[in-house]
Amino acid sequence: MSKTTAMNEELASIAGLPEFSAQCLPGHFYTSAEYFAYEVEKFLSKEWHCLGRADEVARPGDYFTTTLLNEPLLVVRGDDQRIRVLSNVCRHRGMPLAEGSGSTRRFVCSYHAWSYNRDGKLANAPRMRDKGVTPDTCRLPEFRSEIWNGFIYVNLDDDALPLAPKLQRLEHLLQNYQTAEMRIVHVVEEEWRTNWKCLVENFMEAYHLSIVHPETLHPYTPTGLSRKSMSDDAFTSYCANYPDDIPSRGSGAPTLTEEERKRSTLFCLFPAQVASQAASLLVSFSLQPVAVDLIRVRWTMSTFGDELTKDEIDQRIALWNEVNREDREKLEKMQKALGSRHAPSGPLAPKDYEGTIWDFYRYLARKVAPPPVMKLAAGIGA
Ligand code: FES
Ligand SMILES: [Fe+2]
Numbered sequence: 349m350s351k352t353t354a355m356n357e358e359l360a361s362i363a364g365l366p367e368f369s370a371q372c373l374p375g376h377f378y379t380s381a382e383y384f385a386y387e388v389e390k391f392l393s394k395e396w397h398c399l400g401r402a403d404e405v406a407r408p409g410d411y412f413t414t415t416l417l418n419e420p421l422l423v424v425r426g427d428d429q430r431i432r433v434l435s436n437v438c439r440h441r442g443m444p445l446a447e448g449s450g451s452t453r454r455f456v457c458s459y460h461a462w463s464y465n466r467d468g469k470l471a472n473a474p475r476m477r478d479k480g481v482t483p484d485t486c487r488l489p490e491f492r493s494e495i496w497n498g499f500i501y502v503n504l505d506d507d508a509l510p511l512a513p514k515l516q517r518l519e520h521l522l523q524n525y526q527t528a529e530m531r532i533v534h535v536v537e538e539e540w541r542t543n544w545k546c547l548v549e550n551f552m553e554a555y556h557l558s559i560v561h562p563e564t565l566h567p568y569t570p571t572g573l574s575r576k577s578m579s580d581d582a583f584t585s586y587c588a589n590y591p592d593d594i595p596s597r598g599s600g601a602p603t604l605t606e607e608e609r610k611r612s613t614l615f616c617l618f619p620a621q622v623a624s625q626a627a628s629l630l631v632s633f634s635l636q637p638v639a640v641d642l643i644r645v646r647w648t649m650s651t652f653g654d655e656l657t658k659d660e661i662d663q664r665i666a667l668w669n670e671v672n673r674e675d676r677e678k679l680e681k682m683q684k685a686l687g688s689r690h691a692p693s694g695p696l697a698p699k700d701y702e703g704t705i706w707d708f709y710r711y712l713a714r715k716v717a718p719p720p721v722m723k724l725a726a727g728i729g730a
Pocket of ligand 2: 550551556557560561671675
């Protein structure tokens with residue numbers, strides 16, 4: 349039996365445990381380069397990934413670049429107002445066309461000056477007319493993309509099923525926040541030396557909040573008040589409830605209930621978007637796996653209307669930078685220890701604190717192994 353097959357069986361048996369006896373995945377799921385390559389091929393390259401927020405490219409010609417699973421991407425709003433996710437690789441000899449973010453009428457390659465319109469169509473290729481390179485024959489390839497609740501998603505698989513129909517329950521969870529109306533105030537892209545699953549799990553469990561973040565998060569979202577919330581095949585979530593005696597953090601959308609104003613709703617849209625939605629603040633992390641022990645984290649902060657002052661926004665950014673520093677220090681140390689032959693498969697905490705991790709394992713197991721009913725059908729047909 350191959351190592352990957354053996355690990356898939358191990359994953360299936362752990363994901364099959366009942367919730368009250370749930371266990372962690374052992375260390376090699378986070379440190380095996382072979383298994384990471386398998387995850388990329390088997391499902392990461394076929395799933396929908398959040399890239400950022402639609403209002404990062406608010407006007408025609410606005411763009412940003414990023415990279416997902418080795419694909420250089422160019423996210424740009426066209427003259428028709430449509431946001432496209434294009435290949436950021438020149439069709440001549442492969443130079444990246446744009447870097448960072450900005451706004452432009454045309455993308456001009458820095459190598460031999462081929463230029464492209466905002467919809468990816470070639471505009472001009474100097475001295476190439478006799479070679480048959482024309483706007484009718486040449487354009488930047490476009491990837492499948494969708495906008496949902498103001499987030500931009502891409503799928504590198506042309507045959508993927510649409511995303512939005514899978515998100516009805518998550519839509520229900522978020523609807524009162526008016527997530528689509530949140531306005532971008534901050535974008536960061538950074539590298540963390542951890543396995544992508546470790547950051548998903550860390551972001552989605554409340555068990556560590558009061559320990560790792562005693563001064564930053566504990567006063568607002570102590571571990572003890574956290575409660576598991578909705579989940580289904582596409583996502584998991586929990587509510588980080590605020591104590592009664594803390595000052596309001598802004599009232600957000602008029603549609604919110606008082607309970608919703610007094611908590612942050614944290615969700616993971618499988619596989620690799622994690623986000624915290626509060627009344628007046630939305631923070632979303634797009635995790636871009638690079639290697640078994642390395643991820644690029646592109647995170648955005650958005651606010652509701654103009655409720656927060658510039659100073660308050662700066663304070664929230666500083667707070668999140670500190671929270672990230674606290675988490676990152678733990679995850680980067682743990683990544684090294686997970687290579688130990690004694691890395692454990694310890695018990696998960698009760699569901700309000702680590703039940704989201706159990707949901708995540710079940711998602712992973714669905715992705716790598718066909719459901720039993722399909723095996724049975726294959727058996728009957730054989
Ligand atoms: S590589 Fe872009 S014009 Fe040559
Ligand atoms: Fe944390």
